[in-house]
Amino acid sequence: MEQLYERCCALDVHKATVSACVRVPDRNGARRELKARFSTMTSELLALRDWLVGLGVRQVAMEATGVYWKPVWYVLEDEFELILCNAAHVKNVPGRKTDASDAQWLCQLLEHGLLRGSFVPPKPIRELRDLSRYRKTLIKERQREANRLHKVLEDAGIKLGCVAADILGVSGRAMIDALVAGHADPEALAELARGRLRAKLPALRLALEGRFSRHHARLVSHILHHIDYLDETIASLSDEVGELIAPFEPQLELLETITGVGRRAAECMLAELGPDMTRFPTHRHCARWARISPGNNESGGKHRHGTTGVGNPWLREILIECARAASRSRDTYLKAQYLRLRSRRGDSKAIVAVAHSILISAYYVLARNEPYSDLGFDHYQRLEHHDHQVRRLTRQLEALGHRVTLEPLAA
Secondary structure (H helix, E strand, C coil): CCCCCCCEEEECCCCEEEEEEEEEECCCCCCCEEEEEECHHHHHHHHHHHHHHHHCCCCEEEECCCCCCHHHHHHCCCCEEEEEHHHCCCCCCCCCCCCHHHHHHHHHCCCCCCCCCCCCCCCCHHHHHHHHHHHHHHHHHHHHHHHHHHHHHHHHCCHHHHHHCCCCCCCHHHHHHHHHHCCCCCHHHHCCCEEEEEEEEHHHHHHHHCCCHHHHHHHHHHHHHHHHHHHHHHHHHHHHHHHHHHHHHHHHHCCCCCCCCCHHCCCCCCHCCCCCCCCCCCHHHHHHCCCCCCCEEEEECCEECCCCCCCHHHHHHHHHHHHHHCCCCCCCCHCCCCCCCCHHHHHHHHHHHHHHHHHHHHHHHHHHHHCCCCCCHHHHHHCCCCHHHHHHHHHHHHHHHCCCCCCCCCC
C-alpha cells in the first residue's frame, strides 16, 4: 500500500491522558515506531508539541469522544496539520484493545491516507457556535420553567392557560405578579388584561378563581425570578452573537431569504455550517454530514428501510424547526413539497424531507452567494405530464366514492 506521509503521529485522547504513536524512518530506511504517554495538563501538552516538532512530524491524527479533544487541538493546531477522527470509523482489530494499540493502528491508517477527518471550523466560527449553542440551551431551559409555571397554576386551580395563549405575555405576567403579591379577587385580576385579551373578560374571571395559596406564591415567585434571569442572559448572549456574526452579515441576509428561516435560525445555521461551503464537495456531502439525508441500505438488489442516522443535533433541530415554519407558509414550493409527501409518507418524514430541502438551499445560497429563489406552489403541477395528472386526480375522486366520466372541453 502506498505510503503518503513519512513522519506522522496519532493520538488517542482521553480525559486525563493522551497516548501518542509516531512513525518515522530509521537509519536503514525501515519504519520505526515511537510511543509515549502524556497528561492532558497544559504543560504536558506543550511538552507533547515540542516532542513532535523535534521529530519533524507534520501530520497528526487524533481519536476522541466528547470534548476531550479540544484542549489538545488548541495547543497543536498552529504547528501541525490536524485530523480529528470519529472513533466509530477507525475501530481496531478485536482482541487488541489498549490505548497504545489504538494509537498505533490510527498512525498506520494516517500513514497511508486512510483517515477521513471530521469538520472542525475555524476559531471565529467555533466561538460563534459555542455562544449560539449555549443560547439554545437556555431557551430550552426557559421553556421548561414556563411548563413548571403552568403546572403550579394548574395545581392552584388557576386556568389562565385555557384563556390566554401566552401566560407570560404582558397581561398574563401582570395577573401572575398580582397573584404572587396576594391579590386574589378574580374581578380585579381580570381587569389587568390588555389588548385583545379584554374581549375574554368573562372567561378570565372564571379562570382566575382558584385556591392560590401562600405556598403557590413562593413557588411561582422563584420560577418567575429564574425566567427573568434567563431572559436577561439570553438577551445578553444574543448581543454577543450579533457582535461575532457581524462580519458575516451578507451571508445571514441570504439565508433569511429561504422560506421558514428567520434571523435566529440563520445565525444558528451559519454557526454550525460556517460560511465556506468548499468544505463540502457537493450538497450531498453537506446533507450527509448533517445526517438529514435519506438513509441508504441496499443489499442483494433490495432496498431496505434506512434511518438518517445521528449527525449534528444542533443543526438538525434548527432545520426541523424551519421546516415546521415552512410547512405553515402559503403558496411556496416547500409548502407544496410538504403536502405532497405528507399524504404518502406521513408528517414526520415529510418534515425531514423539507428540512433536507432547506439545507440544500442553504448550501447553494452560501456557495453561490445568491438569494433563495422559490420555485412556486405549482412547481410539481408544472412538472407533471397532463395525462399523468388527469389519471392521478381521477383515482383520487374514485377513492372518495365517485364515478368519474371525462369529457374534453372544446378548444
